[in-house]
Amino acid sequence: MPNPSQPQLLIIGVGNPFRGDDAAGLLAVRRLKSAGLISAKIVEHSGEGASLMEAWKGARAVILIDAVSSGGRPGTIYRLEPASKPVPAEIFQGSTHAFSIPQAIEMSRALNELPRQVIIFGIEGRNFQAGTELSAEVNETLPELVRRVLEEAASLQTTGRIGE
Amino acid sequence: MKSRTIKVDYLARVEGEGALFVKIRGDKVEDVKLKIFEPPRFFEAFLRGRRYSEAPDITARICGICPIAYQMSAVHAMEDAFGIKVEGPLRDLRRLIYCGEWIESHVLHIYMLHAPDFLGVPDAIHLAREHPQIVQRGLQLKKAGNEIVTLLGGREIHPINVRVGGFYRVPTRSELAPLLERLKWARDAAIETVRWVARFPFPEFEPDYTFVSLRHPGEYPFNEGRLVSNRGLDISVREYDDHFTEEHVEHSNALHSVLKPRTPYFVGPLARYNLNFDRLSPVAQEEARAAGLADGCLNPFQSIIVRSVETVQACDEAVRLIERYERPAEPSVPVHPQAARGYACTEAPRGTLYHRYRIDESGTIREAKIVPPTSQNQKTIEQDLWQFIPQHLEESHDKLRWQCEQAIRNYDPCISCATHFLKLDLDRE
Numbered sequence: 001m002p003n004p005s006q007p008q009l010l011i012i013g014v015g016n017p018f019r020g021d022d023a024a025g026l027l028a029v030r031r032l033k034s035a036g037l038i039s040a041k042i043v044e045h046s047g048e049g050a051s052l053m054e055a056w057k058g059a060r061a062v063i064l065i066d067a068v069s070s071g072g073r074p075g076t077i078y079r080l081e082p083a084s085k086p087v088p089a090e091i092f093q094g095s096t097h098a099f100s101i102p103q104a105i106e107m108s109r110a111l112n113e114l115p116r117q118v119i120i121f122g123i124e125g126r127n128f129q130a131g132t133e134l135s136a137e138v139n140e141t142l143p144e145l146v147r148r149v150l151e152e153a154a155s156l157q158t159t160g161r162i163g164e
Numbered sequence: 165m166k167s168r169t170i171k172v173d174y175l176a177r178v179e180g181e182g183a184l185f186v187k188i189r190g191d192k193v194e195d196v197k198l199k200i201f202e203p204p205r206f207f208e209a210f211l212r213g214r215r216y217s218e219a220p221d222i223t224a225r226i227c228g229i230c231p232i233a234y235q236m237s238a239v240h241a242m243e244d245a246f247g248i249k250v251e252g253p254l255r256d257l258r259r260l261i262y263c264g265e266w267i268e269s270h271v272l273h274i275y276m277l278h279a280p281d282f283l284g285v286p287d288a289i290h291l292a293r294e295h296p297q298i299v300q301r302g303l304q305l306k307k308a309g310n311e312i313v314t315l316l317g318g319r320e321i322h323p324i325n326v327r328v329g330g331f332y333r334v335p336t337r338s339e340l341a342p343l344l345e346r347l348k349w350a351r352d353a354a355i356e357t358v359r360w361v362a363r364f365p366f367p368e369f370e371p372d373y374t375f376v377s378l379r380h381p382g383e384y385p386f387n388e389g390r391l392v393s394n395r396g397l398d399i400s401v402r403e404y405d406d407h408f409t410e411e412h413v414e415h416s417n418a419l420h421s422v423l424k425p426r427t428p429y430f431v432g433p434l435a436r437y438n439l440n441f442d443r444l445s446p447v448a449q450e451e452a453r454a455a456g457l458a459d460g461c462l463n464p465f466q467s468i469i470v471r472s473v474e475t476v477q478a479c480d481e482a483v484r485l486i487e488r489y490e491r492p493a494e495p496s497v498p499v500h501p502q503a504a505r506g507y508a509c510t511e512a513p514r515g516t517l518y519h520r521y522r523i524d525e526s527g528t529i530r531e532a533k534i535v536p537p538t539s540q541n542q543k544t545i546e547q548d549l550w551q552f553i554p555q556h557l558e559e560s561h562d563k564l565r566w567q568c569e570q571a572i573r574n575y576d577p578c579i580s581c582a583t584h585f586l587k588l589d590l591d592r593e
Contacts, residue, residue, distance in 0.1 A: 018225045046228035046322065050272055050306050099276045103289060110292040111300065130206030
């Protein structure tokens with residue numbers, strides 16, 4: 001059920017600022033916020049699954065941004081649409097949480113609480129060790145990631161995919 | 165001689181990633197290594213040269229599940245250094261926010277991570293499909309804890325309202341009032357949770373543990389007390405380093421904590437429960453007795469019951485704290501930094517969390533030491549596996565592997581507190 005107190009579009013950046021490239025999701029949403037270009041609710045999140053479920057409950061559309069670790073080239077951007085198929089849990093092992101994005105999506109689905117539109121942007125990280133430095137690859141790709149999220153948000157809003 | 169190999173590359177449902185290596189030859193366990201690659205040394209180094217006032221918010225980032233525990237140990241250590249005592253409603257608010265974190269963390273572990281072990285389902289998603297109303301109860305109960313942390317912590321994720329000396333802002337009575345009904349519901353839901361998990365089937369396993377936790381003259385321990393054990397230890401937190409030490413372990417970059425000279429010990433819900441049963445509220449005691457734990461609990465698989473009892477305790481305590489709350493005139497007491505050392509232990513959901521700082525006369529941190537509960541439990545987890553595996557060698561390969569994972573999960577090991585990217589390998593030869 002859509003929740004009237006929820007915005008049409010929710011953008012969630014997930015990460016930990018002290019875990020190297022795991023900060024990418026947070027940094028991306030900070031850039032979105034400071035750009036001030038879109039009318040969406042933008043939040044930073046640690047990625048703990050149960051509170052993620054609470055955060056997106058009742059939202060029409062959600063864009064999630066998180067660092068991933070799938071063995072691909074660092075800086076690669078992935079776009080996943082979990083509406084049709086499960087999110088591969090293993091690529092989110094960058095998360096420090098046992099109950100994180102993939103589990104939260106599947107549990108929301110099991111409880112019929114998954115928003116109609118969920119788009120996940122993943123960015124391949126190189127380094128998830130404790131520290132505050134982004135890898136060069138992730139740092140260089142951040143502007144592109146932000147541009148892709150803006151495009152997605154605009155498309156969700158103009159094509160009416162968010163609407164009734 | 166029969167020989168088998170089990171390999172677990174990834175330990176599910178443990179916070180962070182773990183690495184476990186077990187070597188079995190015939191009917192003998194030859195080696196058990198729980199590997200931790202990275203203790204919170206980065207944070208200890210990162211804190212050096214920072215203001216004393218930054219420690220709560222920096223250390224809160226060590227764990228996304230228990231940021232309040234890190235904040236509480238940090239502020240109490242600083243207040244110990246500067247000779248500050250936080251009392252009355254400010255002290256109550258600290259207990260209240262800790263109640264919120266216990267509820268969140270315990271309920272997450274009980275419902276999402278631990279219960280599937282006992283119900284024969286692979287994970288909580290299957291549980292949600294088969295028993296959606298039970299999982300919804302867990303989610304709502306966890307949310308009640310979230311609401312406390314969000315209200316007092318200033319925001320849901322990475323709370324920022326806790327400071328040395330108190331809070332940046334304190335709520336009015338009317339801001340807290342809506343929580344009261346939620347928490348009364350939560351207390352009932354927690355009682356239902358105790359009754360639910362008490363019926364699970366538990367393997368028989370009762371090692372002879374050394375339990376360590378805080379003990380307070382009148383309260384179930386959160387922020388204050390003496391460190392005690394079931395073997396006669398009774399010390400002030402300032403004496404921690406005289407009695408506990410960290411040993412470097414060859415197979416792990418982490419340090420294993422021991423009670424000097426070399427005794428493994430157990431922190432967390434089971435330790436608190438066994439050492440502080442008389443400090444539980446009447447309703448929590450009653451539920452614990454009805455669940456069959458009147459004489460204590462030595463079986464780590466039953467820690468799920470104890471976590472549920474502690475959730476009742478946290479909800480009940482939160483109700484009491486809100487009912488008696490009067491907003492203090494000031495949100496914090498004055499802080500005057502001085503050159504000193506400060507020490508604190510508080511009871512994180514997973515067990516005792518030790519912080520020690522050396523501060524210079526300008527209020528700059530010169531040295532920081534953090535010992536998370538999972539570091540302290542590691543040696544005991546290994547010991548459990550040494551004892552548990554030989555009793556279950558007749559089990560199939562997959563079942564034994566799963567039971568080993570379960571034995572580790574009993575501790576709700578927040579491996580991300582002790583490390584990150586801990587890869588858990590269970591090898592059986």
